[in-house]
Amino acid sequence: MSTVLIIDPSKPSLVMSSEVFKDKIPGITVLVANSGRQALDLLEQPNGAPVPDLCVVDFDLPDTDGITLIQMLRKNFRGPILLTAFPDDVVRKAVAEELFAYDDAGMWVPKPVRAEDLNEKIDRFLVGKFRVQRRFDFTPKTRLLGKSAGRGKRTPKFPGQILNISVGGACIQLSAAAKLKIGDEVSIELPIPKTEKKGAETAQLKSQVIWRTNDGKRIGIIFDKLNDPGRKGLERLLKQINNSTDA
Numbered sequence: 001m002s003t004v005l006i007i008d009p010s011k012p013s014l015v016m017s018s019e020v021f022k023d024k025i026p027g028i029t030v031l032v033a034n035s036g037r038q039a040l041d042l043l044e045q046p047n048g049a050p051v052p053d054l055c056v057v058d059f060d061l062p063d064t065d066g067i068t069l070i071q072m073l074r075k076n077f078r079g080p081i082l083l084t085a086f087p088d089d090v091v092r093k094a095v096a097e098e099l100f101a102y103d104d105a106g107m108w109v110p111k112p113v114r115a116e117d118l119n120e121k122i123d124r125f126l127v128g129k130f131r132v133q134r135r136f137d138f139t140p141k142t143r144l145l146g147k148s149a150g151r152g153k154r155t156p157k158f159p160g161q162i163l164n165i166s167v168g169g170a171c172i173q174l175s176a177a178a179k180l181k182i183g184d185e186v187s188i189e190l191p192i193p194k195t196e197k198k199g200a201e202t203a204q205l206k207s208q209v210i211w212r213t214n215d216g217k218r219i220g221i222i223f224d225k226l227n228d229p230g231r232k233g234l235e236r237l238l239k240q241i242n243n244s245t246d247a
Helices: 011-024 036-044 066-073 089-098 115-127 228-246
Strands: 003-007 029-033 054-058 081-085 141-145 157-165 169-174 185-193 200-212 218-222
Touching: 003 011, 003 036, 011 029, 011 115, 029 036, 036 066, 054 066, 054 115, 066 081, 066 089, 081 115, 141 169, 157 228, 169 200, 185 228, 200 228
Parallel strands: 003 029, 003 054, 054 081
Antiparallel strands: 141 157, 141 185, 157 169, 169 218, 185 200, 200 218
């Protein structure tokens, strides 16, 4: 049975959102928190509580803002996250700048919450399990670097072209068939924008093969072991792609 975690300091809003979920999915477990800290404690130390399948985060929290909390939640929560907020320019700007790479929180629910608005998001992200990470068309040449077979052995290199990329992974068309298996760890070369200077530098981001075609020429990878510099670099790249698309 599904579980949802609603983080909202407003009791009327909590009650309204809870009732929508209970009417939509009979038997659903609804967990509630009224601050960011309480929500993180629930996720980090569940004490037997079920792990939520979806989180609903209000923008105005007593100890943080919804955007910051969503970024913290994404470090250890892989499910969809919905943002609720009273519409204003601050919210719209924050969503556009910080949540552009995600389909779930980016499609935020205006407050006061209406049942039909929330039901639409429940159908999409909880019932339908719609993809939560937005894919960007991005087609530069790249290389995958495999693991060396041992000391003195050359690192295997697989040239190819990226077909699309997201904050969670990428699809690559290889130049030739590669003996890569599902679960293999590889690094992908990406042109990461520099933080302060113009231009970009080639970085190697760790990833893992999660699917491949039978001919071994097209594969999918996920970024599942990124450190903070790697994650921030990837986000800068996606923001650059997003801005060039909107221009």
